[in-house]
Amino acid sequence: MANNLMQEFPDIQILKDEPLSKYTNTKTGGPADWLAFPKDVAEVQKLVQFADANAMPLTVIGNASNLIVRDGGIEGLTMILTQMNGIQVEGNRVIAQAGASYIETTKAARDHSLTGLEFAAGIPGSVGGAIFMNAGAYGGETKNVASEVTAMLPDGTIKHYDNEELDFGYRHSAVQDNHGIVLEAVFDLKPGDQAEITALMDDLNARRAAKQPLELPSCGSVFKRPEGYFAGKLIHDAGLQGYTSGGAQVSTKHAGFIVNVDHGTATDYLNVIHHVQATVKEKFGVSLETEVRIIGRETE
Template identity: 60%
Template sequence: MELLDLKKQGIDIKEQIPLSRYTFTKTGGPAEYLAFPKNTAEVEKLVKATRIDKIPLTIIGNASNLIIRDGGIDGLVIILTELKEIKVEGNQVTADAGARIIDTAFAAAHHGLSGMEFAAGIPGSIGGGVFMNAGAYGSEMQEVVDSVHVLTRSGEFKTYSNQEMNFSYRHSIVQETGDIVLTASFKLVPKDRLEILDQMHYLNALRRYKQPLEYPSCGSVFKRPTGHFVGPMIIKAGLQGKKIGGAQDSTKHAGFIVNKGGATATDYLNLIHLIQRVIKEKFGIDLHTEVRIIGKEK
């Protein structure tokens, strides 16, 4: 098997590892194979191996906005958190897919570059943030992304411009193509470093005040329907604080579901489905998940 040959060559590949070790919800079944490539060359070799071995390939970043079902994931799961270099040149910041969005935003700030203040508290990776067009406080990745360098599933390297990324609310073209984000470059604007940092610290304080950061969660669960706010609807429906197993709709922010202890991915999904059903019945509104849900049932 090509994949196991790569393991013998020193690429970090593990077998049957619970993905709950890596998700922010602390839930999720095992990966059949799990790899932590240290560089782009290793990513390329791993992708090629899945084609040769004809096994599925799943890419994961910081797993902060992700629910992995309790049955886990067949084939190879690649976690890109070892690819985390951040470079600053002039008014541009370039970060590897596994670099944390928070670290990238602060690197920009310390170089007096403005534009990523909104992202100062987003816990995901650059790859995941670009994939999802992550956003907060009225701003999104699409406003600052200059270009994105990817590896296609067929093994081709290519670079997308901002326009070619086809960004929209929590969407980018790589969701459709399956391309693997390797690096992203951000075009920013010079500004006083202390002003930038003050804004970032303010937004992070606001986040700590409003969000249930003291518990494991997958962040904001649902996309915002046009003309409505999810949290107030959940409260009006009497679902805030609702608990299924170890998963609870947060009493601090109704748009979050937290792991109060011992939750499974199935608990999360059952609570999500309950909220969707009740909101549809009471308000006639379809709630769609912002959180990415992958893997197989147990």
């Protein structure tokens, strides 16, 4: 294994022992041993094949909006794909690279009078993350509009998926199962009225701003929706809004969110999550599963 990835790949921006708190939406997270920002598919492939050949752990993160990185950081090589952010519109199709903002992708659709992506107007993740998690909001889901996805497998080979092959489910897609790296997605949309599209996006964003604590760092909705219940209501009914550990707090605005109120750490976040899960289980007998991805090394 190379001792210095920066020397191995001089054309790729690579940082050593870089704090991931600079990149996560929670403003928490320990250092990545190596953090790379590939600019194109060829650079991704070089890094993936190098990691595979050297048995180096490889982690890929997008906008890090629905993610908690433990304070121990991430071993091996971490890639952030936000430099791969191209968006094209061809007819009724929007083609977006994995690092493109999902919000910017919805704006591109709107600007070309294409309807179907309005539900994602306020989802803060990347296109790659949206595919990976089958992101959804306000009755819409990524699975309803994503028709094709190009991904890279752990050995560096490229695979193309159609919608059926992606095996979309609730916050799930096939790339989670085979550890693929989303490179590009195609969204099949329909012609619409630009004024109506804009009005719906504006309405959804206003509703989001009214209900969610967008003014504070958070990882978005923390828990999956338990069958027959709403996580936020269970947390609210358990009297947990405002519960704080260190600098992390159950939002007083929306109980389904945990916000960073005072230089919180990932450990603070995890302490709040565990307390919420234990309290809701005790009071209502319901097990809350995390929707947010939790990755990285445990702190010693």
